[in-house]
Amino acid sequence: MGWLNFIIESLAFGATFIYGSTGEIITEKSGNLNLGIPGIMCMGGAGGCLVLNYIGKSNMNPILIVLLGILCSFAASAVMGVIYSFMTVTLRCNQNVTGLAMTTFGVGLAWTIMAKLQQTKYLNTPKKYYRFPFSQNVTKWQEMGLDSMQKLGVMFFLAIIIAVLASFLLYRTKVGLNLRAVGENPATADAVGINVTRYKYIATCIGSGIAGLGGFYYIIDFSGSGEAYKSLEAYGWLSIALVIFALWRPHLTIVGSTVFGILFSCSSYITNISWIRTTMATKPLLRMLPYIVTIIVLVVTSIRNKKENQPPASLGLSYFREDR
């Protein structure tokens, strides 16, 4: 059952991307191309760890501690979303430049914060509070050869729920319809009385908040190591690539994240297989796989040229009513 174990492991790893890309999809559907996701994910991680650093060792109810961590992670990254929205929507700055600035700023600030924190404190909350009782049945899973089932915890299922909910919201509700209209054609949305600015702000903030949870999940839940925050930036970029892979449909990020998770971790997995001669040099090459797959998906979707699979039509453009 080694391969199933491997897929479950990839799934657990992929939840990081589910958060990141679901957040980015919600943002992009409002017409904002937020390239600040790597920085936002780092800030989400740092924000959550910051509060755990103070309450992690307290006598507080551990479930409350976990909840507070999630909440602060969400808040820290939503603040990044507010800054981004203010720059791009209110001041109508260039979205790409602003996004890249947010990444640089977010990564730098997050690393500074993380360096000041003590991992013994923020990693102190027992793992079991992030897990469901069924996944704690270690011996049973080991018997079945599915060790990685232990890794599927509260935040993993939260990621799945958020992705499915986001799809439902976007494609099955009035609010979703309005939001998609804002991203496709803000002038049309404006003409029918939709508050374009408000939709852009709220979508960007909520999207950033969700993306930030990915950072928190990766540091605290999936890896549980004090060095984990250093890989987050790369995963942020991967999440943005995944948006294209998932064709702007949040529920597809679940599939996409698993594929990305598999592609990403197969570099270390393959090196363990004896009959494939791998050297240290092939590892970076294997790490390119997710990005190559993204390029292939881009090529395929643009060849098929189905309008529904294209990015929102006004993605990356500022909207100003008096422009005609």
Next chain:
Amino acid sequence: MEKNVAIQMKNISKAFGSKVANSHVDLTVCRGEILAVLGENGCGKTSLMNMLAGIYFPDEGQIFVDGKEVVIASPKDAFDHKIGMIHQHFKLVDIFTAAENIVLGIDEEGRYNINDVNSRVSAIADKYGFHIDPKKKIYDMSVSEKQTVEIIKVLYRGADILILDEPTAVLTPQETTRLFAVLRAMKADGKSIIIITHKLHEVLSISDRVAVLRAGTHIATVDTASTNESELTEMMVGKKVVLNIDRAEPKNPEPRLVVKNIRSVDEDGNEVLKGISFTANAGEILGIAGIAGSGQRELLETIAGLHPSNVGDVIFHSPKKNKPVSYFHKSYEKVLELSKENKFHYENGERVDFTGMRRKDIKKLVNDEKVLFDEDELIDLRDKTPLQIRELGVRLSFVPEDRLGMGLVGNMDITDNMMLRSYRKGDSIFVNRQKPKALAEDIVSSLEVSTPGLSTPVRKLSGGNVQKVLVGREIALSPKVLMAAYPVRGLDINSSYLIYNLLNKQKENGVAVIFVGEDLDVLLGLCDRIMVLNSGKITGILDGRTATKEEIGFLMTKTDGMGEEKHE
């Protein structure tokens, strides 16, 4: 006819900057009637209606709905007063279905259920005789279907007063007939309909009353039954204003550009040029008149090599008779080929025969300008790119309508913009800025361009100065054909006259000038001949000295007489 007044506009004025769009307009619309608002381009029809729809806010005047004064500050306010406008450019989200577009932005109680919406859309469509599939995506729709979606969108929101901005501009005659049937059904249902148009026959066939606007003022509102085409045309175009433009008699005009049966389609696959044939003569200004969007832009772009055309010919008559052959535009092989076709003679009239001569000697003869053309050269320009056209040695200048979009690069300065036309000439990998700079200086001083300096980005100049820079650059190429689309749009009187004089000077120099204009007085005062375009076809070519405004106005708005009436 006793009817309730639905909307009354009193003393409405609106200005954009110094440009007055409407001044002191009064208008009333009754319940259950179709009012046509008639006028030329830019007479303020659309801006007047935009004030009802909440897009613009009037500077002055009052609007009454059902006798009560109201303030309409946004499209939402307009909807609250049950006023809905169908714009000329549809506001639809391409990847949504018809129903999704219709329901967009409405705050309704209860759960959002697209199936409910679909059936309600179908119900509205059935009521008035529309044909629509609510589940169809907009990008799969024809223009007429999109328009239907827009109309249903307005009806779905409960509008009682519908404003349609040039609804038939994009429709085929059959679709127009269908639309008119729907409008009549809505009228019978007690709705008020305002239709903005400049097509006289439509006014006569659909409306109950006509309000005529001219230059932002309300001329008259008359009952359709008691008027006729010529009366309406006269109200629409007004009396002739004599402009003081010098117009010299054309000196020995000879064909320079012969366009034969050009046909072309736009991006949506609609035919925009339906078999255009005309000749532009050297030393003459050919005016092109027509309602905006009758194919003027496509025609010029087709000639300039920017718009594809799969049928027809654009033949440039290159005045080469008795002029020396040069290698500048002809390769050695081409010269050899033409000499075999016996197209050259020597200065003394002797035939040119290269047979048996060495390459070096032939080259010498040509370089010494000893070999002369027998006849003018005919060059086919169709489906050539602008670069190919230039490489063929055809000096064709084009002053496009969109000055900062197609003509100049806004962020570059005057010198750099001059260089756009000449940078290919250099042999070195570095650009030579001296000549363009001299040219820029020359244009700035001779055309009195007011600019802080040559290094100012062009976009910072005023409209008139931008136009001077563009026209100056195109004229500096000493063109054989000069095409100018709306060259005086947005210019003040003095700049306009400067442009007229420049065009006249080109004409005197033997250039074939093609001038697309919108002001009929200018066309009549400037052009030697006036060609009238009407929905992609030529409806007449008139003599600029004898034609009248009414004649042109009639040709601009008439239809073939086929189509419409037959289908009804």
